Amino acid sequence: MRVIGLMSGTSHDAIDAGAVDLTLEDDCLRLTPLGVISRAYDEGLRAALTAALPPASTTLADVCVLDTRIGRAFAEAATEADRELCDGRAELIASHGQTVYHWVADGQVHGTLQIGQPAWIAEATGLPVVADFRPRDVAAGGQGAPLVSLVDQLWLRGRPGTPVALNLGGIANITAPDGTAFDTGPANALIDAAVRELTPQGRTQGLAYDRDGAIAARGTVDGDLLARLLAEPYYALPAPKTTGKELFHAAYLRAALAQHRSSAPVAPEDVVATLTRLTAVTVADALRSVGATEVVASGGGIRNPTLLAMLRAELGAGVPVRGSDALGLAPAAKEAYAFAVLGFLTAHGLPGTAPASTGARHASVLGSLTPGRAGLRLPGAADGVRAPTRLVVDGH
Template identity: 75%
Template sequence: MRVIGLMSGTSHDAIDAAAADLTLDGDTLVLTPLGLISAGYDDGLRAALAEALPPAGTTLAAVCRLDTRIGQAFADAAVRADRELCGGRADLIASHGQTVYHWAEDGRVLGTLQIGEPAWIAEATGRAVVSGFRTRDVAAGGQGAPLVSLVDVLWLRGRPGVPVALNLGGIANVTVADGGSGEPLAFDTGPANALIDAAVAESAGGGAAYSMDVDGALAARGSVHRPLLRRLLDEPYYAKPAPKTTGKEVFHLPYLRAALAGFGPLPTEDVVATLTRLTARTVADAVRPFGATEVIASGGGTRNPVLMALLREELGGVPLRTSDELGLPSAAKEAYAFAVLGWLTAHGLPGTVPSCTGARRPGVLGSVTPGGPGLRLPEPVATAPTRLTVSATGNTGPFTGR
């Protein structure tokens, strides 16, 4: 089955569309990468999205417009991916959508909202679309995140020691193959790029346009401000037990401004250097108790050499590598993960690990929007795969940029 996974993360800079050929071979799901396209949101849509995100206020009219425009942008990306990566022969689309709010109180997630109406995708492609993945896990008592944990568990199974998968998006999350009791564990460690991006955007005038520390250039020129780092590390979230989840509802520009209060003007380079060290420190502190024997990173943060160098330093002797070394392109890993989750849903199989999300039971995730006339899904599979392998013969290209 050829599945296109669509993903836009907490950095809300672009839509990643990764195509995969997925085949069940006994108890192993074989993923053959067919390539990735990355389509940036246009400046107007990106600005409108940024202006509506917490802690800013918004209106139902703005949410409706964003839901429609993001759905149309996802549809355009899916059409391109089907044409350029699948030769027009995709069987299924799996859309994560764009997270705009994750409702958490007292350590419990009470709701979550991803927008990007799937009907636009189904209409444009003529393919069935699986979407709304997170809500079902929340309804079962889970955190709704990190949903890539099941894919990580299948993928890391059989590796020696205690491998840890790390994703460095706006928020950093980890999956620990063995959380100490024989069960895997997954959780958000805190900000990866979220606060760094906020600091860079603020230094550029506080505009809503997406901004980042390209290649870690600002962090490389700055010095860590130790008092600011100590204040940031006092954030209560870091001490909470897993499973736990967080997002830009917490780690946003006003949060950073509050942390900077009382220090006087600091050079942007020093602020970014401090925030980059914060990400490295909190990730290392999160994985250290589990005796990790390797950390396998993916996501946009892997393109920041300063962050990766600081992570290696904070992890001590624990090897840090990228998912590319294991055959799964780091830029596309989350999109491929949602392609797998869509495949599982289409076959009537659960897409969660309760020990990772905190749900009462594994759940079949998402809702299905029909594509063309009628709705034909594959026959349910009686036994879920127990491992995932990435085909060495897979075509990891082409990559089409923004």
């Protein structure tokens, strides 16, 4: 089955559309990557989305407009991916949508909201769309994240030692072979906020991230500020746990800097260096907690050589950190590919969660279906299909 996975993460800067060909052979799910396209949100849409995200207030009118505009943007990306990557022969769209709120209180997730109305995707492509993946796991008592943990476990199964999948998006998350999975804290979220708000490049030139880790490389880590940031209670919570920009946002950073006691203000490049070290330390702590012997990394953060150097230094030479492309999945496409797999599982009536990863009471078939032009027909639905126990990427 040819499936297109659509994903926009916590950095909310672009839509990734990853196309795959998936074949279920007994207990083995075989994945052939067909490619990925990435389309940035237009500046007006991204600005409107940023303005509506916590801790800002918004209106239902704003949510409605964003749901429609993001749905249309996802539809354009899906249409292009079908044409350019699938020769117009895609059979299913799996859309994660754009997370705008994850309702967490006292360590429990009570609700989650992803927008990007799937009806626009179904109308534009004519294909059935599986969307709203996270709420079913939340309804079953789970964290609703990280949902890709099931795919990571299938993919890394059989590798020696303790291989751990790491995603460095706005928020960082890990998945261990035993199913332990959780958000470790910020990956790029606070770094991006510092670049936008504190650096000349961000304020005057619109730079939204630390390109190639250049700003952090020029800075010096402020030990006192780092210690203050590491005192965040989230890091001490037990797994499973999830977080997002509801906690780690620009106002959080401004408050930390305002509380920081120093003989002089911290230079912008030193703030960026300190936040980069914060990500490296908290990720390394999480990886050590699950006994990682190998790290397979994906997400935008792996394009930051300063962050990767700090992470490798924290872990030591005995724990290699390699990109997911070494195992056949392009780092920029891996999350989109993973949601394509989850959509495939839903189309076959198979669970898409690992309760050990999310803390749910049971595994669930995920998502809600928006029919395509052919009506309420799922291309993979069949009785007696067995859930896969491993994922093999062609050529690896």
